[in-house]
Amino acid sequence: MKGLSESKRVWIARDYLKCSGCRRCEIICSLSHEGKIWPEASRIRVFMLLPGIEVPHLCVQCHDYPCVEACPTQALSVNKETEAVNVDKEKCVACGKCIDECPGRIPYIHPIENYVVICDLCGGKPKCVEACTAGRWNALEIIKKSDTHTFKLYAKSPETVTRDIASQIYGKKWRETV
Amino acid sequence: MRGYSGKVLDVDLSNENIKETKFDEEILKQYIGGRGLATKILWDKLGKNWEKIDPLGSENLLLMLTGPLTGYVPGARLCVSGKSPQSNGVVGSTVGGEFSVELKCAGYDGVIFYGKAEKPVYLFIKDSEVELKPANHIWGKGSQETLRILVKECREELANRFPRRGLWKEPQAVYIGPAGERRSRIAVVAAKWAHAAGYGGYGGVMGSKNLKAVVVKGTGPLPDVVDMEKVSTLINKVLDINFRNIVFRRWGTGNLGHDVGSRTSSEPVRNWQEEWHNEESYGSYEFEKYWVKRYWADFGCPTSCLKLAVIRSGPFEGAITDNPDYENQAYLGPNLGIFNAEENIYLTALIDELGLCGIQVGNVLGFAGELYEKGILTKQDLEGIELKWGDPKAFAALAQMIADRKGIGDVLAEGTHRAALKISELKGVDVSMYDVTEKGIAIGAHGIRSEEDYPGYESYACSVQAGDHTSVARIPLDHGNSEFRSLLYDTGVFCWFNFFEKEAQDLLWPFIEAVTGWKIMEEQWIKAIGRRILHIQRTLLLLGGPDLQWVPRKDDDVPIRWYTPLGIGPHKGKAVDPKRLCRDRSEYYKAVGWDENGIPLSAELKRLGLYDVDKKLDDVRQKIQK
Secondary structure, three states, rough: OOOOOOHHHEEEEOOOHHOOOOOOHHHHHHHHHHHHOOHHOOOOOOEEEEEEEEHHHHOOOOOOOHHHHOOOOOOOOEOOOOOEEEOOOOOOOOOOHHHHHOOOOOEOOOOOOOEEEEEOHHHHHOOOHHHHHHOOOEEEEEEEEOOHHHHHHOOHHHHHHHHHHEEEEEEEEHHOOO | OOOOOOOOEEEEEEEEEEEEOOOHHHEEEEEHHHHHHHHHHHHHHHHHHHHHHHOOOOOOOOEEEOOOOOOOOOOEEEEEEEEEOOOOOOOOOOEEHHHHHHHHHHOOOOEEEEEEOHHHHHHHHEOEEEEEEEEEOOOOOOOHHHHHHHHHHHHHHHHHHHHHHHHOOOOOOEEEHHHHOOOOOOEEEEEEEOOEEEOOOOHHHHHHEEEEEEEEEOOOOOOOOOHHHHHHHHHHHHHHHHHOHHHHHHHHHOOOOHHHHHOOOOOEOOOEEEOOOOOHOHHHHHHHEEEEEEEEOOOOOOOOEEEEOOOOOOOOOEEEEOOOHHHHHHHHOHHOOOHHHHHHHHHHHHHHHOOOHHHHHHHHHEEEEEHHHOOOOOOOOOOOOOOOOOOOHHHHHHHHHHHHOHHHHHHHHOOHHHHHHHHHHOOOOOHHHHOOOEEEOOOOOOOOOOOOOOOOOHHHOOOOOOOOOOOOOOOOOOOOOHHHHHHHHHHHHHHHHHHHHHHHHOOOOHHHHHHOOOOOOOOHHHHHHHHHHHHHHHHHHOOOOOOOOOOOOOOOOOOOOHHOOOOOOOOOHHHHHHHHHHHHHHHHHHHEEOOOOOOHHHHHHHHOHHHHHHHHHHHHHHHHOO
């Protein structure tokens, strides 16, 4: 992969403590992909299982792509330039196998269509990150993609992240409440 | 129709009948949504017998309305309304958060509750599937636990019903705490944590209907607009203007606990005995130590005026709340003789948990504190509490009694004004001197004696929402803080705080057009659309009842206390000048189209087609002549 369109090889780093919960990322993502403000169809979803702990949840582009491996209809593929997961809406049967295989259960079925929704990195210039940095929240930041296995470790369920952040900022007893 | 989902849910709690209603475009064009539409609905449904309707009785309505701009204009809010158990009029009480957006995404512009449920219930809306569910298991629970259980069980239900969809994002909720359940007039309708529709007392209305919460999951998009490209451009302009407001983004209103005391000298101190303090211990520097999230926002908001405060050790360990914002800082701080950030965070978190309004309860606690100081309320009256200024534990204990309606708490749960009437009667002493309210509503923490803060003499006296500091009357009517502006925000329904700048305010008219297609200009708003709403709100406020009715003009006054000169600070000696108040009030009446008694003029009402309102006001006019 190295050497191919280096500039488009980006990764979205996330800092949950900095997420204000403004959902500007959801707004801009759904406007860009659906032409509407549609939080439930946004490729990035902000979970708020506990108020004050807002968790932007989106694809991390694992190095081994378990979702792509699991897809029975070859609807999922890896974009050669961005390394994002592409969804072929025609081939996808919304079976949910990719969701089950994702360590963070990140993909989900479009609210009214019959296909799965996964972040496409906006072709290398993610709009959610632009929205976040414009407000100087910087909960989302672009970093250069490298061939590390570290990225996959961020594929966590919102429950896990919420528990971790809750015990960090509210205290240990909050771990049990999620 | 654009910007609207086009449907409102009618929920009759008495017979569990749920149906959808639609409003004609003509009605929406005239009353828009939120506070405007709530006023129109209340007038139509309850106007005839308004004086007889008990706000805490089953005949009252509880409205939760969005507006066409909700979700589009940055900073989404929900407008809660009904006949107010505080003013006996109509208050458009708004609360921030994602609930209103979620509701629109579910396909509803609002929910209207009628009647009273036999047993505690909550409403669960999943798009067009709407169900009343038992709430016995959360009845009696505090705010945090209530929300935690609701989110968990509704999310589990979604996962079970739609197992293949992947993870469900949490549904959004509004709910009441124990104070609302006990029909306190100073209880809030809460959202998230530390988010509340406070003014009006609709938490008590919700409790009187045995309604613990409303939970919603909407999977659709926001309704279509006329010109999405234009809307996007306007959103970005509002964002840019507010991104530049560095100071407000940094502290929200949380730097005012010191500033309004020391600089403008308009902060309540020990039940408004003073309005000045220069306690550096109460500055934002001290509060910041407790912030674990410095920028905490609601849907679409560029400002993030909220900040998350947590106390992680010591006697108040475990307290979690917002900021606190200025109102909570003032009313649960200096107003109780408290000048310590940690103690203020503790008290704010406590009243969140109990579901009480920080302004209303802070006002009544200060009132009780002064009665204790003056020896009118004794340790015995307070069941052993020594209610000394500056003692957070003592005031916390009394707040708990208020939420529980225990002992004297039962009297104080009625709010300061009603408590003052009752205590005067019980003790045989006139305590009206210590009652700092406006037509049943505790006044926001911005005094007028120093004349350095934003409200003017006419602001509270002439407001149709009385003591509500977020809806103050100002002349001229196109003043940047005029009640017509608040009315627009509460009717829209979105947050005031992204529209401090004229530059931003001017974007709202094109915003309305890009969303709805309706060309409304400021002049038309002030002279026709907004005016109509204001007159109906004024009419319903004057009709009042059943327990209290305001006497036109006489009650358009400021608290007795504000005629007493300030005793300390740079504005020492300043008090409200009664002659000037009379003059400003008369000027306001004239500007807005009310007669010398503050009653909307017959010709003015006819000009706006409000014939039935005019006719109803004849009762009030005749009463004055007698």
